[in-house]
Amino acid sequence: MxxxxxxxxxxxxxxxxxxxxxxxxxxxxxxxxxxxxxxxxxxxxxxxxxxxxxxxxxxxxxxxxxxxxxxxxxxAPPRMGVAVESEQHAWPGAFGDAWQPIDCTAAVPPTAVADILETVHDEQVLTVRRSRVTHGQPVAAELLYIPASSVPELSGIDAPSGVARARAVLRELQRLELEGQDRAVELGSARAEDAKELDRLPGAPVLVVTTRFLAQGHTAALSVATYRADTCRLTFGDTGGVEIHHDAERRAS
Amino acid sequence: MxxxxxxxxxxxxxxxxxxxxxxxxxxxxxxxxxxxxxxxxxxxxxxxxxxxxxxxxxxxxxxxxxxxxxxxxxxAPPRMGVAVESEQHAWPGAFGDAWQPIDCTAAVPPTAVADILETVHDEQVLTVRRSRVTHGQPVAAELLYIPASSVPELSGIDAPSGVARARAVLRELQRLELEGQDRAVELGSARAEDAKELDRLPGAPVLVVTTRFLAQGHTAALSVATYRADTCRLTFGDTGGVEIHHDAERRAS
DNA sequence: TAGTGGTCTAGACCACTAG
DNA sequence: TAGTGGTCTAGACCACTAT
The missing domain is CATH 1.10.10.10 (Winged helix-like DNA-binding domain superfamily/Winged helix DNA-binding domain)
Known part of the structure; x- marks a missing residue:
């Protein structure tokens, strides 16, 4: 045998x-x-x-x-380190952030999101889609939920949807004072829509990073970002860009 | 049809x-x-x-x-939030940390670990096993690698192994000035040993949290913690204990 | 011992990619 | 069109848990 x-x-x-x-x-x-x-x-x-x-x-x-x-x-090549914490204490869309806005729509969010945003369940919120590309490869897809109350000045902006709208919304967000943020990471499986954007099949394992942005005592925005779990290692660095030896890491049984 | x-x-x-x-x-x-x-x-x-x-x-x-x-x-009940960031800027074993020491041995670590610790490849390092229990359920297993050079005073301590030894090692660690730490989260599958401790089958999906503790310009300790991916949501909170609505979250498709 | 999930087989067909 | 991985079937047996 x-x-x-x-x-x-x-x-x-x-x-x-x-x-x-x-x-x-x-x-x-x-x-x-x-x-x-x-x-x-x-x-x-x-x-x-x-x-x-x-x-x-x-x-x-x-x-x-x-x-x-x-x-x-x-x-597969070693997983790439993707910095998550670097955006700490800055609104999404701040200068140097790694995300590309895709579009922006107004839609009724999942009840889960509505609960966190403390909006009424059938109230529309602004929904910005963004994607994150590293080394030419899509690594994450994000949905950013922003209650209209967080961007009151938005009515003066003309672009009704699309990238221009998304940029305008993110610009408006910067005007608020960011009081803190809150992050959670968990395992999930890619919804059909995200899977497509990440170039994977539906159900592919993803790391879901949920970030709450707090301002004026409320959750002013909620980001749900899904990272490809197969290719990404999420890094939360306090010490700047010190690199861990990936190659070696993978032999760690 | x-x-x-x-x-x-x-x-x-x-x-x-x-x-x-x-x-x-x-x-x-x-x-x-x-x-x-x-x-x-x-x-x-x-x-x-x-x-x-x-x-x-x-x-x-x-x-x-x-x-x-x-x-x-x-x-299954909603995933429990498990705070990871709360231990920030403190050595493992500091007061109030969520981990229980199990034992401590001296062993040659995987080459990956040796590379990060900058030790010679066949050099033994102290290896502390700890486990984390929340709500009566084991949620994570950890291996803490500590080069002998990080705890020079250890020779004066008698316990050769076991929990007592583990505690002694952790106590010694507190004497160093912590200069920073570095964290990464990635998806993995439970090694047979961890699976047993986590009450899962080998290969079960886990979230692997790798933390480097920096002191004296080097990596003074390396923690590799495997969390049950099915039951845990890792939280990294800046804002204290604000709770996210789990129940709702799970409907977010 | 009966009933559960876990493993394994030997096929079949489908969807996709590249030459 | 040939070759790949992805899906699906209808079985079989095993390991484990509770009774």
Missing amino acids: GTTQLDTVPEPKYWHLRTVLSEALDSEFSVGEILPNERDLAARFGVARATLRQALEQLELEGRLQRRRGVGTTV | GTTQLDTVPEPKYWHLRTVLSEALDSEFSVGEILPNERDLAARFGVARATLRQALEQLELEGRLQRRRGVGTTV
């Missing part, structure tokens, strides 16, 4: 496979290299394709592999 | 199922309630069990469901 026999608690095949593949990736493959296709790999390891896929899914979740339909499975 | 026909881009069954189940959870189930078993559910929706499971996996990833072998699938 190829497998160890005296397993007191038999390890699932896919988990063992994950380990074997992981070690092979470290020693025998370099970034960007294409792996054999799933059918061949499954045959080579003597397992069903579904089992092999379970192992590949794990490795993709860990950011080690990248799979693209119609193309193949490649060795 | 039971399915809608004019699907221009046919939605995968499991994704549609996820949506249907998600809505059912919102409207027809309450926290802790047990769902019908997978075979029944699959039959009821007219799909194979594997497909049904794909939908359940999604919902579990999103923290909506909890599945336990031999027991069943239950509706």
Whole structure:
């Protein structure tokens, strides 16, 4: 037998496979290299394709592999560090922020958002879509919810929607005094819309960063940003741009 | 056909199922309630069990469901907010920190860790295991790597290992002046050891929080904490204990 | 022991990409 | 059009939990 026999608690095949593949990736493959296709790999390891896929899914979740339909499975580059905290204590859209406004609409937000914004449940709020691109790759999609009460001067602005409108709204926000902000990170799965923007399939794992911006004793804006969990490492640095050794990190078992 | 026909881009069954189940959870189930078993559910929706499971996996990833072998699938409570930033600018083990020391050993760390600590690759470092429990439930497991050079006075301490040793090491750490810290969050999958401590299966999704503690111009300690991604929402609050409405948040599609 | 979720198989077909 | 990964099926057996 190829497998160890005296397993007191038999390890699932896919988990063992994950380990074997992981070690092979470290020693025998370099970034960007294409792996054999799933059918061949499954045959080579003597397992069903579904089992092999379970192992590949794990490795993709860990950011080690990248799979693209119609193309193949490649060795992923180390996750890129994406600074989140750098925007601390500044409104979205402040100078130097990493986001690109896409458009702006007025819409009734999900009830969850309405609750946080303390608006009535069927009241429209301004919704700015933004996207964040790093090294030419889309890494995050954001929805910024802004109650009309946060930008009272907005009526004088003509652009009814689109990027111009988005910029105008963000400009108006800067006039308020920012009293603080609040951040949470959790795991989620990409909604169809976000998945498209992030160039992933629906349900892809994402890190959801929810930020509340406080002004005048209320939540003046709420940002819900979804980052690709496979390619991103969110950094919250106190110490400036000190870089952690990514390459090494991934071997940390 | 039971399915809608004019699907221009046919939605995968499991994704549609996820949506249907998600809505059912919102409207027809309450926290802790047990769902019908997978075979029944699959039959009821007219799909194979594997497909049904794909939908359940999604919902579990999103923290909506909890599945336990031999027991069943239950509706999960809202994710709990776990404060990460509150420990800012304090050494691990400082008064009021949320972690319980488990033990302390000396061991050669993974090369990744050695690189960050700037130790020689086969040099032993102190390794403190700690765990974090909230509301009676284990939420995170941590490995704290401390080069011997960070705690020079340690030789005078007798406890060779175990909790006492761990406490002693942490106490020694407080003597250094903390110059800053550095944090990163990324998605990972639980190693067998962590999985056990977190009461999950190996490979379960976790949020890995890596913190570097800087003193004397070097990385004086490195913390790698793995949080259960299904039950935890990591919070980084500037504004004290303002609570976000969890319940609502989960409906935000 | 009965019932649950977890693993695994051996197929089939589909959607997408590139030559 | 050939080859890839993505979806789906209908089974089987195993590990675990409660009774």
